Amino acid sequence: RWKSLAPHDLASTTDIEKSIVYHTTYTLCRHRYNVDKTAMYSATSHSVRDLLLKEWNTTQERLHVTNPKRCYYLSMEFLLGRALDNALYCLSTKKEYAESVKALGFSMEDLLEEERDAALGNGGLGRLAACYVDSSATLEYPVWGYGLRFKYGIFKQIINNEGYQDETPDYWLSHGNPWELRRDDIKYDVQFYGYVATKMNDAGESRLSWEGGEKMYAVAYDMPIPGYDTKNCGNIRLWESQPHNLFDFGAFNNGDYDKAVNDQKRANNLTAVLYPNDNHDSGKELRLKQEYFWVSASLQDIIRRFKRSKRPWKEFSDQVALQLNDTHPIMAIAELQRLLVDVEGLAWDSAWDIVTKTFAFTNHTVLPEALERWSVPLMEHLLPRHMQIIYDINLFFLQKVEKQFPGDRDLLNQVSIIEESQPQQVRMAYLAVVGSHKVNGVAALHSELVKKDLFPAFIKCFGPEKFINITNGITPRRWLYQANPALRDIITETLGSEKWVTHLDELAQLKKFADDKAFQKKWMDVKYRNKQRLAKWISTNMGIDVSPDSLFDIQVKRIHEYKRQFLNILGVIHRYRELCEMNDSERSKVTPRVVIFGGKAAPGYFVAKLVIKLINSVAKVVNNDESIGDLLKVVFIPDYKVSLAEIITPASDISQHISTAGTEASGTSNMKFVLNGGLILGTVDGANIEIRDEIGEENIFMFGTLADKVPDIRHNQKFYGVLLDANLQAVIDLIESGAFGDASIFNPLIDTLTYGGDYYLISEDFDGYLKKQTEVDDTFRDKTLWAKKSIMCTAGMGFFSSDRAVREYADKIWNLKPIPSE
Ligand code: 26Q
Numbered sequence: 001r002w003k004s005l006a007p008h009d010l011a012s013t014t015d016i017e018k019s020i021v022y023h024t025t026y027t028l029c030r031h032r033y034n035v036d037k038t039a040m041y042s043a044t045s046h047s048v049r050d051l052l053l054k055e056w057n058t059t060q061e062r063l064h065v066t067n068p069k070r071c072y073y074l075s076m077e078f079l080l081g082r083a084l085d086n087a088l089y090c091l092s093t094k095k096e097y098a099e100s101v102k103a104l105g106f107s108m109e110d111l112l113e114e115e116r117d118a119a120l121g122n123g124g125l126g127r128l129a130a131c132y133v134d135s136s137a138t139l140e141y142p143v144w145g146y147g148l149r150f151k152y153g154i155f156k157q158i159i160n161n162e163g164y165q166d167e168t169p170d171y172w173l174s175h176g177n178p179w180e181l182r183r184d185d186i187k188y189d190v191q192f193y194g195y196v197a198t199k200m201n202d203a204g205e206s207r208l209s210w211e212g213g214e215k216m217y218a219v220a221y222d223m224p225i226p227g228y229d230t231k232n233c234g235n236i237r238l239w240e241s242q243p244h245n246l247f248d249f250g251a252f253n254n255g256d257y258d259k260a261v262n263d264q265k266r267a268n269n270l271t272a273v274l275y276p277n278d279n280h281d282s283g284k285e286l287r288l289k290q291e292y293f294w295v296s297a298s299l300q301d302i303i304r305r306f307k308r309s310k311r312p313w314k315e316f317s318d319q320v321a322l323q324l325n326d327t328h329p330i331m332a333i334a335e336l337q338r339l340l341v342d343v344e345g346l347a348w349d350s351a352w353d354i355v356t357k358t359f360a361f362t363n364h365t366v367l368p369e370a371l372e373r374w375s376v377p378l379m380e381h382l383l384p385r386h387m388q389i390i391y392d393i394n395l396f397f398l399q400k401v402e403k404q405f406p407g408d409r410d411l412l413n414q415v416s417i418i419e420e421s422q423p424q425q426v427r428m429a430y431l432a433v434v435g436s437h438k439v440n441g442v443a444a445l446h447s448e449l450v451k452k453d454l455f456p457a458f459i460k461c462f463g464p465e466k467f468i469n470i471t472n473g474i475t476p477r478r479w480l481y482q483a484n485p486a487l488r489d490i491i492t493e494t495l496g497s498e499k500w501v502t503h504l505d506e507l508a509q510l511k512k513f514a515d516d517k518a519f520q521k522k523w524m525d526v527k528y529r530n531k532q533r534l535a536k537w538i539s540t541n542m543g544i545d546v547s548p549d550s551l552f553d554i555q556v557k558r559i560h561e562y563k564r565q566f567l568n569i570l571g572v573i574h575r576y577r578e579l580c581e582m583n584d585s586e587r588s589k590v591t592p593r594v595v596i597f598g599g600k601a602a603p604g605y606f607v608a609k610l611v612i613k614l615i616n617s618v619a620k621v622v623n624n625d626e627s628i629g630d631l632l633k634v635v636f637i638p639d640y641k642v643s644l645a646e647i648i649t650p651a652s653d654i655s656q657h658i659s660t661a662g663t664e665a666s667g668t669s670n671m672k673f674v675l676n677g678g679l680i681l682g683t684v685d686g687a688n689i690e691i692r693d694e695i696g697e698e699n700i701f702m703f704g705t706l707a708d709k710v711p712d713i714r715h716n717q718k719f720y721g722v723l724l725d726a727n728l729q730a731v732i733d734l735i736e737s738g739a740f741g742d743a744s745i746f747n748p749l750i751d752t753l754t755y756g757g758d759y760y761l762i763s764e765d766f767d768g769y770l771k772k773q774t775e776v777d778d779t780f781r782d783k784t785l786w787a788k789k790s791i792m793c794t795a796g797m798g799f800f801s802s803d804r805a806v807r808e809y810a811d812k813i814w815n816l817k818p819i820p821s822e
Pocket of ligand 1: 122123124125126128277278280281282283287364365370372442472665666668686
């Protein structure tokens with residue numbers, strides 16, 4: 001009977017129209033005269049969601065029947081961006097929906113713009129998680145993401161009149177969120193504080209038990225993740241915190257309203273906001289609480305599912321793989337051990353065997369300030385039983401090491417999970433290494449540095465095989481198919497099919513056309529149109545006119561000293577200086593340039609915020625210098641986010657990825673730009689290196705100190721000081737002359753070049769950078785050569801599909817097989 005009543009597909013456009021009208025009437029309760037764009041977006045999304053939920057349900061049913069091994073991707077961040085356009089493409093129904101929406105008096109383009117970004121992430125790490133769930137769903141792997149449902153995503157960035165960054169809250173749920181489903185029935189207790197007691201169990205054995213303290217509920221919200229060209233549908237389950245007892249009636253009745261209300265507030269606050277630091281630890285108690293809340297709820301949910309399968313505990317790791325996205329979910333290791341030992345009654349060793357076979361850890365950074373450490377007193381206070389467990393994990397591990405390398409006290413200190421500082425600290429990355437069966441870096445160079453610089457002593461203990469590389473990838477669906485329809489269409493036309501969308505290696509066939517004049521023209525016409533689209537955005541939203549005939553030079557990413565936006569803007573000032581000194585005939589030979597910046601600085605990161613200010617101060621002077629005209633324009637695009645990246649990425653001629661060698665673990669926007677036929681100006685760092693190897697070194701502009709030379713240069717600077725490059729000195733002099741406004745405000749920034757050394761090697765790399773920029777200018781003037789390089793870029797990007805990356809995780813770490821939907 002259920003089967004015969006199954007909801008029908010929306011086969012025709014009239015069905016779609018009916019479904020949209022149904023949702024305006026019954027979901028939104030709107031009269032037809034009262035349907036604006038926002039309501040229409042919402043009704044359309046609900047209609048599309050129905051289609052997704054049908055796939056979601058059949059996928060769950062299939063998994064229930066086959067009960068395969070599943071993988072859970074634990075990530076504090078999922079930087080999803082918008083969902084509607086992506087869902088329409090995945091369901092191959094965009095055309096039909098666009099027609100239906102039109103028939104009802106709206107334009108699909110307008111509706112797509114109504115959607116707020118789901119910005120539950122800071123940058124690369126969160127966007128990577130989003131790409132991986134896209135690929136998992138597309139490849140039909142049984143993977144779920146687990147995270148937190150932040151009420152406020154990453155803050156909205158405003159550039160104020162003085163050119164500084166201001167932050168405002170991102171209340172992304174203000175108009176509701178049609179893409180999530182609240183599951184009131186899926187709800188777990190999460191405990192904090194309290195104490196550890198010894199208790200007798202039913203068998204009369206004594207057991208340690210975590211008692212007292214504070215409790216909250218975790219309530220599940222699901223977000224369906226459509227796969228492309230499949231009926232498979234993935235899922236992200238996000239937890240929201242809720243008060244355990246709506247009121248503390250005892251306190252309330254005693255007249256202690258403050259306490260009653262405060263407990264409630266505390267619970268509501270826990271998942272209220274995402275910490276806006278990227279690549280920087282905050283050390284705040286609330287952050288640790290968020291981390292534990294999330295992993296505790298997720299593990300309870302995963303264990304409940306495992307128990308339904310009625311399998312013995314020793315088969316847990318045959319059923320479950322848990323991937324730790326950086327150190328943020330590392331408490332899961334102690335929590336699973338606690339649940340198995342204290343709650344399920346397993347022996348320590350059997351439990352630990354399960355834990356280490358289940359977890360794997362991805363490291364995303366070697367920057368010491370980004371590696372989480374928690375003070376022992378804080379952890380003892382918040383999670384007393386976990387602290388004991390971590391001590392025990394450490395003790396048993398060190399005993400093993402001592403047995404293997406008797407008397408090697410240095411080694412014991414080097415690998416101890418507890419750092420003997422005042423107060424003691426828990427090194428979360430070490431706990432991750434000890435508690436996982438595989439540790440991976442995110443690009444070839446980075447994975448080498450992880451072994452060499454981060455965990456050298458652990459190689460001795462575990463051998464090198466535990467440490468592997470899986471180079472990051474991006475989803476070609478969002479980052480080419482959806483963001484660049486014009487390029488998509490000529491690729492499909494040229495290759496004769498859409499196979500490349502799920503088999504990105506097919507792009508290699510474009511190489512055959514790299515010298516084809518007609519194809520080059522088509523290709524560069526598309527680039528031009530994408531530059532026009534961005535120019536239009538800049539003009540409409542910022543009132544700055546830029547010419548699409550200029551070279552578009554783009555650097556968009558979080559603002560961080562190691563990413564060296566400072567180097568970029570210093571280079572711009574150098575260019576401006578040169579332009580000012582040229583006569584008309586010299587100027588006529590200059591390649592006109594638009595230098596575009598975008599990215600958020602962590603609200604507490606003073607130097608990064610000063611870089612934004614400097615960029616805007618320079619922009620103001622340069623853009624208003626009429627003698628310069630179109631030869632140089634500087635634009636800082638405010639509030640860089642996923643939906644803006646979809647407009648910006650297809651429009652680059654050059655994009656900059658210029659981190660000090662050895663600091664950028666991988667980078668993923670580098671991949672997005674090259675996939676869209678943009679060339680890279682970059683350092684020999686992160687995935688730039690592998691991109692070079694894939695597309696050919698003649699198609700990338702590389703410069704700068706190599707990673708293995710960096711430590712010696714820093715060392716020497718410390719002892720002998722920094723002698724600034726002459727061109728750099730002239731640039732600094734110009735800033736200090738007041739050419740860009742009150743110079744004194746920039747002193748703290750300029751000081752980073754000299755006092756205590758130039759840590760990020762800006763001076764060291766300045767000359768190489770300027771020379772490469774000149775090479776870029778010269779090459780850009782040769783339109784044929786540029787077109788060829790641009791085509792070769794896209795053609796060489798097959799490897800960087802997140803489909804390839806997810807397959808590697810499935811094969812090398814998770815031991816996971818796809819579950820075909822048909
Ligand atoms: C830690 C503790 C407390 C508060 C915040 C944090 C925190 C939050 C976010 C620490 C780090 C992050 C994000 C890191 C990140 O995005 N790393 C980037 O990951 C990408 C995907 O692997 C890489 O491509 C980038 O190179 C890397 O910087």
